Amino acid sequence: MVETGKTTQEFEIRDYLRTELMPHFMCPGCGHGIALRALLWAIHDLGIAKDNLAVVSGIGCSGRTAAYIDANTIHTTHGRPLSFATGLKLARPDLHVVVITGDGDSLAIGGNHLIHACRRNLDITCVLLNNEVYGMTGGQVSPTTSAGRYTTTTPAGNHEPVFDACELATAAGASFVGREITMHVTALRDLFVQGLKHSGFSFIEVISDCTEIYGRKNELGNSPEMVMSHKADIRPESYGNVVDEPFRPTDLNVGVLSQTDRPEYYTAYRQHFGKQVEGNDDPKKGGAVT
Amino acid sequence: MKKTQVKLQAIQGNHSSALAAIDAGCRFYAGYPITPSSEVAEKMSSLLPDVDGVFIQMEDEIASMGAILGASLGGKKVMTATSGPGFSLKQEHIGFAAGAEIPCVIINVMRGGPSTGMPTRPSQGDVMQARWGTHGDHPVIVLAPDSVAEIYQQTLRAFNLAEQLRVPVVVLFDEVLGHLVESITIPEADTFERVERKWASGPEAEFQPYRDSGNGVPEMAMPGSGYRVHTTGLTHAEHGFPTQDPEIVERVTERLFNKISANYSLVESYEAEQCEKADVVIVAYGITARATRRALRKAREKGIGAGLFRPVTLWPFPQERFIEEVNPDAQILVPEMNRGQLSTEIERIAGRERVTSLPRFDGEPISPQQILEKIVEITAHG
Numbered sequence: 001m002v003e004t005g006k007t008t009q010e011f012e013i014r015d016y017l018r019t020e021l022m023p024h025f026m027c028p029g030c031g032h033g034i035a036l037r038a039l040l041w042a043i044h045d046l047g048i049a050k051d052n053l054a055v056v057s058g059i060g061c062s063g064r065t066a067a068y069i070d071a072n073t074i075h076t077t078h079g080r081p082l083s084f085a086t087g088l089k090l091a092r093p094d095l096h097v098v099v100i101t102g103d104g105d106s107l108a109i110g111g112n113h114l115i116h117a118c119r120r121n122l123d124i125t126c127v128l129l130n131n132e133v134y135g136m137t138g139g140q141v142s143p144t145t146s147a148g149r150y151t152t153t154t155p156a157g158n159h160e161p162v163f164d165a166c167e168l169a170t171a172a173g174a175s176f177v178g179r180e181i182t183m184h185v186t187a188l189r190d191l192f193v194q195g196l197k198h199s200g201f202s203f204i205e206v207i208s209d210c211t212e213i214y215g216r217k218n219e220l221g222n223s224p225e226m227v228m229s230h231k232a233d234i235r236p237e238s239y240g241n242v243v244d245e246p247f248r249p250t251d252l253n254v255g256v257l258s259q260t261d262r263p264e265y266y267t268a269y270r271q272h273f274g275k276q277v278e279g280n281d282d283p284k285k286g287g288a289v290t
Numbered sequence: 291m292k293k294t295q296v297k298l299q300a301i302q303g304n305h306s307s308a309l310a311a312i313d314a315g316c317r318f319y320a321g322y323p324i325t326p327s328s329e330v331a332e333k334m335s336s337l338l339p340d341v342d343g344v345f346i347q348m349e350d351e352i353a354s355m356g357a358i359l360g361a362s363l364g365g366k367k368v369m370t371a372t373s374g375p376g377f378s379l380k381q382e383h384i385g386f387a388a389g390a391e392i393p394c395v396i397i398n399v400m401r402g403g404p405s406t407g408m409p410t411r412p413s414q415g416d417v418m419q420a421r422w423g424t425h426g427d428h429p430v431i432v433l434a435p436d437s438v439a440e441i442y443q444q445t446l447r448a449f450n451l452a453e454q455l456r457v458p459v460v461v462l463f464d465e466v467l468g469h470l471v472e473s474i475t476i477p478e479a480d481t482f483e484r485v486e487r488k489w490a491s492g493p494e495a496e497f498q499p500y501r502d503s504g505n506g507v508p509e510m511a512m513p514g515s516g517y518r519v520h521t522t523g524l525t526h527a528e529h530g531f532p533t534q535d536p537e538i539v540e541r542v543t544e545r546l547f548n549k550i551s552a553n554y555s556l557v558e559s560y561e562a563e564q565c566e567k568a569d570v571v572i573v574a575y576g577i578t579a580r581a582t583r584r585a586l587r588k589a590r591e592k593g594i595g596a597g598l599f600r601p602v603t604l605w606p607f608p609q610e611r612f613i614e615e616v617n618p619d620a621q622i623l624v625p626e627m628n629r630g631q632l633s634t635e636i637e638r639i640a641g642r643e644r645v646t647s648l649p650r651f652d653g654e655p656i657s658p659q660q661i662l663e664k665i666v667e668i669t670a671h672g
């Protein structure tokens with residue numbers, strides 16, 4: 001849960017970036033940058049100090065976004081940022097811990113870590129940038145690649161069923177689950193705000209786009225066209241049935257998909273042992289000895 | 291709460307490492323159950339809440355290792371414990387710890403291998419894995435105690451070395467030592483040294499998280515203290531961000547090794563007994579060293595000039611001390627519960643013709659009698 005120190009200042013993304021690392025290494029049209037902007041915007045709106053923000057990421061294009069954030073950033077191993085984040089948050093409950101992961105990162109190699117993070121309900125916000133493909137390694141099939149889509153390892157089109165990340169997270173016990181598309185930047189920001197404020201494990205899936213590799217291979221058009229098509233993927237209920245013709249039938253819903261009131265892991269841990277629930281007294285001690 | 295009394299306790303090896311961890315200041319433990327190491331986790335789960343620490347059983351060993359690294363980056367002293375199959379799984383993150391220089395202690399209670407092997411039988415089969423288990427050139431420190439008391443002392447030392455040198459430290463023993471119950475003296479809290487990590491100081495804008503701060507070891511940045519640094523498993527320059535510049539890569543990789551060699555006097559620990567004039571020197575570590583002591587007594591009774599060189603620091607091996615201490619003309623016998631892993635290292639140092647390996651890998655400890663027979667055989671030929 002986040003203390004909201006309501007900021008009055010306009011959001012200026014540069015204030016939250018390590019601009020000395022520019023130009024960044026993302027491809028033109030990559031949706032990950034839009035998601036990053038919305039995330040930083042939410043952090044700004046909540047008044048979270050950069051010093052108290054820890055961003056833990058996995059491996060992939062998604063994972064590489066963390067380095068650009070002017071905060072405490074940890075770029076971990078493929079699929080396992082949630083394990084680092086779990087240790088960090090338990091050691092330092094005073095920090096706001098955000099995980100950035102990809103569809104391969106958290107649904108394939110890191111699937112086990114994801115479901116157990118959902119089950120535990122530790123106060124972490126996990127952002128899944130789902131571009132339906134392994135972007136970093138050059139466009140191989142992922143657990144979310146749509147049926148029939150071409151990737152470098154599905155030359156005849158994808159024949160495997162997909163994971164619905166949000167259903168998975170909900171079933172595993174995540175107490176806040178939401179999804180947005182990059183086209184809805186302000187809605188995405190608001191979803192991040194809610195997720196960050198939520199006490200417990202919040203899971204937010206962002207439908208991102210990989211224009212250069214996935215889009216090109218499947219002739220999905222340029223970036224604006226891909227982003228627009230995500231909008232058309234969303235089920236009409238999400239818009240109160242006011243929506244353009246859907247381009248293809250999907251089960252994609254956006255917004256807050258589920259929210260439950262379950263005990264937050266660390267709070268419950270402390271209470272279980274009859275301890276006060278507060279942050280560490282002096283983190284500089286690095287483990288005071290009694 | 292300060293300890294005021296020296297306590298004598300009969301405890302098992304696994305519990306001894308847990309008590310030492312708490313005394314060293316360990317406040318975070320993550321693990322996954324595996325025989326014959328589970329008692330370490332069990333003890334930590336009961337001790338940590340009382341000292342405001344956190345114990346967590348993770349979904350697997352990869353996650354346990356990740357969790358302790360996250361907690362270490364958050365400023366805690368951390369530990370995990372495992373055995374063979376779990377040690378294999380931890381390797382990915384042991385490499386991360388070595389590369390990103392994150393202090394951590396890993397207890398590996400060896401059992402028979404490969405694979406699931408023999409869960410309840412002792413072995414010393416992870417000697418090479420402890421050194422080179424994760425990919426790429428990387429530093430690691432491995433300590434091999436030979437008694438319940440020494441497990442306590444070496445676990446304490448493991449924390450000190452990890453914190454001081456920002457390196458993963460493995461405490462390596464086996465099923466027999468893990469489950470052996472012996473009386474040990476728990477020292478008073480102020481009678482042993484407890485090393486704390488060097489935290490970042492000075493102007494934030496100029497801080498470089500991987501700059502050598504004097505002894506080869508960079509200062510660490512505490513999250514929340516104003517130094518907003520980047521930690522990555524990618525090869526990184528002094529500023530902490532990835533680089534593939536050959537000159538920088540060579541420089542930063544060299545420093546990873548130099549920080550250990552430059553501080554080797556802290557790392558090194560060994561025991562040498564009657565090695566200078568011996569006709570045969572036994573190089574033995576862990577549980578095998580205990581059988582060796584018995585064999586040595588018997589050999590001396592027979593008038594054989596036999597010595598013992600016992601590396602407590604297995605890696606990096608105390609090579610210079612070995613050369614200094616051991617009679618250059620002595621035959622060398624290396625009994626170990628594997629197919630000759632440390633033996634190859636001794637051959638490298640002493641020369642192949644001088645070294646005889648005494649391997650045993652059937653899940654049984656090496657007996658004093660077995661060692662004695664080999665000593666007699668070698669000296670009769672020599």
Ligand SMILES: Cc1ncc(C[n+]2csc(CCOP(=O)(O)OP(=O)(O)O)c2C)c(N)n1
Nearest residue numbers: 060061062078102103104105133134135136
């Ligand atoms: C253990 C391990 N296996 C494989 C890789 C290679 N690898 C790097 S990124 C990646 C896939 C990333 O895909 P995704 O999580 O979807 O993120 P994206 O790049 O699309 O943002 C893989 C397989 C690795 N770095 N580590």
